[in-house]
Amino acid sequence: MRSSAAPEAAGDHPAADRKLVLTALGVVFGDISTSPLYALRECFSPDHGIGVNSENVLGLLSLILWSLILVISVKYVTLVLRADNRGEGGVLALSTLLSNASRDWRVWGPISAVGLFGAALFFGDGFITPAISVLSAMEGLTVATPQLEHFVVPGAMLILFLLFLMQKRGTGAMGRLFGPITLVWLATLALLGVRWIVTEPGVLLAINPVHAVMFFVHNGVAGFLVLASVFLAITGGEALYADMGHFGRSPIRRGWFWIVLPALVLNYFGQGALLLQNPSAISNPFYLLAPSWLLPLLIMLATAATVIASQAVISGVFSVTRQALNLGYLPRLRIEHSSEHEIGQVYVPMVNWVLFIGTMTLVLAYQSSSALAGAYGIAISSTMLIDGILVIMLLKVRKEPHYRFYIAVLAFIVAIEFAFFAANTFKLDDGGWLPVAAAVVVYILMSTWQEGRRTLNWLIAREQMPVHDFLALLQKDPPHIVEGTAVYLASEAGGMPRALLNNLRFNRVLHERNILLTFVRPESPYVAPEERIEVQTLAPNLCRVIARYGFMETPNVVATLRAAEEKGIEYQAESTVYVVGRENPVFAIGSGMPLWRKRLFAFMGRNSQLAAIHFGVPTHRLLEVSSLVKL
Known part of the structure; x- marks a missing residue:
């Protein structure tokens, strides 16, 4: 990923900046750019009882327009993108940024819990977005030829399988492939909309927010409940923020204001113009915008666009997974770097295939985008609400210029988002429980691992021998000295690691030379090279190396020791043995976490990637020392 400064500098190179904007289209805006496929149609779902007449059409268009302006343009693109953690976005990066900015220790715990649950909700979104997006595109087959209806579900499953199979190529390759397609898709949205706006220019009256207000006056409770469907038009804002680190804020802002927002508004207004002329077109207003001869090409383009929409969320989930892992919320997972140049472009195989299984299950269970619409929204609206609240807290803590004005603006928008969230809660019985259940499961896993590791590290640190006691022991009972260097991986930068004591x-x-190597995770995405390595000499043959890596960086033992050579550490790779401790927990009943959480923690530990592999230890010179810890 890029730092926040790097993309801004790209503005000095117009060609490079335009290329970055084009690439961002293929990753960042995929989700929100496919909402026209189903958002307005779902607003007039028979379940809501909203009639297709001019007042309701103008009212709903006004709601969609001002939701895009306030929630996406003002909140996310203008304000929230400023709350980056050294270029990284997403609810976890935001919560760690706020924790670091706040000096009140009493708020750290709640902020961490809120951020953790927000990340868990984002995982729930990762299951639903690919399913509803691809299904909505494939349903265009029934508009073209009703006889093709039975191909919708198998076709969607095949497309999703190919999408998840391609993930290992990385977000950069996906962006270069999908960027031009998304640009064509957005241009098509705009042209289809303009075609109908010209024939019914009265639809432009929806720009007046009074129509949004009158919609609620005329429809009462039904008007409030339809907000859950209006919200479908702005899903993707949270993915936009989570993917910020891939491209930086400048290309995202330019892509949104120059291309995406105008295309979306023109298409929604075009659908509204069509409905003003032909209310029966509500069966599928998006596809009926196009002439019949263009329908096959439009279905193919829509399918490609929904694949891109899925990609926006999937790449965001990969980013959040990496942050959660490096912040200690998840056990070690295999992460593959898909680019030699961009640090943020990663692929997480286990997460990819878990998302694949969950998405396929949803497609088989619901079999239509309308059925899935009930399950869509509550997780995303919750995440958006959490983002807004955390940014308000951050503004209050930092007290930057004009912060009171920004807080007032965000508070107004958060109130709107709360209305969206409240409307979505009425969909809990209609499938809305699915993403919430998925989020609860993910939250339990992450919080259990966090608490288990914290307890385990405390128990290990409590039993560590102080350095001066260890040196006194060596003088009293000198051991046999053998040639070479031993590197001991230690989880804490204090005392002597248990692996060394057990070996002795x-x-x-x-x-003859012993290095205690500890990786430290400051709550920031990156660490400057000059601040990464710290060397402490404990004795003539004993030193401690502390290596600091941000939560968007991957530690590597060999690279760290090479860097430590510049600070006087003698390192010869082929004469070095790497000693890694492995703690096996033994459960104690009646203390600490409940027994079921201890068993869950142990299960996660057994199935995590080995520390030696995760930290890049040369396996042909590895020695693993196990020990029991009473948990």
Whole structure:
């Protein structure tokens, strides 16, 4: 990923900046750009009882327009993108930024919990967005030829399978492939909309927000409940923020204001113009915008666009997964870097295939985008609400110029988002429980791992031998010294690691050079190279190396020791043995976490990637030392 400064600098190179904007279209805006496929249609769903007449059409168009302006343009693109954690976005990056900015220790715990649950909700969104997006595109087949209806579900499943199969190519390759397609898609949205706006220019009256207000006056409770469907037009804002680190804020802002927002508004207004002329077109107003001869090409383009929409969320989930792992919320998972140049472009195989299984299950269970619409929205609206509240808290803590004005604007928008959230809660029985259940499961997993690791590290640190006691022990009972260097991976930068003590106790040997290596995770995405390595000399043959890596960086033992050579550490790779401790928890009943959480923590630990592999330890020179810890 890029730092926040890098994309801004791209403005000095117009060609490079335009290329970055085009690439961002293929990753960042895919989700929100496919909402016209189903958003306005769902607003007039028979379940809502909203009649297709001019007052309601203008009212709903006004609601959609001002939702795009206030929630996406003002809140996310203008304000929230400023709350980056050294270029990184997403609810976890935001919560860690706020925790670092606040000096009140009493708020750290709640902020961490809120951020963690927001990330869990984002995982729930990762299951639903690919399913509803691709299904909505494939349903165009029934508009072209009703006889093709039975191909919708198999076709959607095939497309989703290919999409998840392609993920290992990375977001950069996907962006270069999808960017031009998204640009064509957005141009098509705009042209289709203009075609009908010209024939019914009265639809432009919906720009007046009074029509939105009158919609609620005329429809009462039904008007409030339809907000859950209006919200479908702005889903994708949270993915936009989570993907910020891939491209930076400048290309996202330019892409939104120059291309995406105008195309979306023109298409929604075009659908409204069509409905003013032909209310029966509500069966599928998007596809009926096009002439019949263009329908096959439009279905193909819509299918490609929905694949891109899915990509926006999937890449965001990968980004959040990496942040959660490096912040200690998830066990070690295999993460593949798909680019030699962009640090943020990663692929997480396990998460990819979990999303694949969940998405396929939803497609088989619901089999239509309308059925899935009930399950869509509550997780995303919750995440958006959490984003807004955290940014307000951050503004209050930082007290930057004009912060009171920004807080007032955000508070107004958060009130609107709360209305969206409240309307979506009425869909809990209609499938809305699905993303919430998925989020609860993910939250339990992450909080259990966080609490388990914290407890385990505390127990290990409590039993560590102080350095001066260890040196006194060596003088009293000198061990046999063998040639070479031993590198001990230590989870805490204090005391002596248990692996070293056990090796000395059972084997009675010590290498002529011993390095205690500890990786420290500051709550920031990146660490400057000059601040990364710290060397402490504990004795003539014993030193400690502390290596700091941000939560968007991947530690590597060999690279760290090479960097430590510049600070006087003697390192010869082929004469070095790497000793890694492995703690096996033994459960104690009646203390600490409940027994079921201890068992869950142990299960996650057994299935996590080995520390040696995760930290890039050369396996041909690895020694693993196990020990029991009473948890």
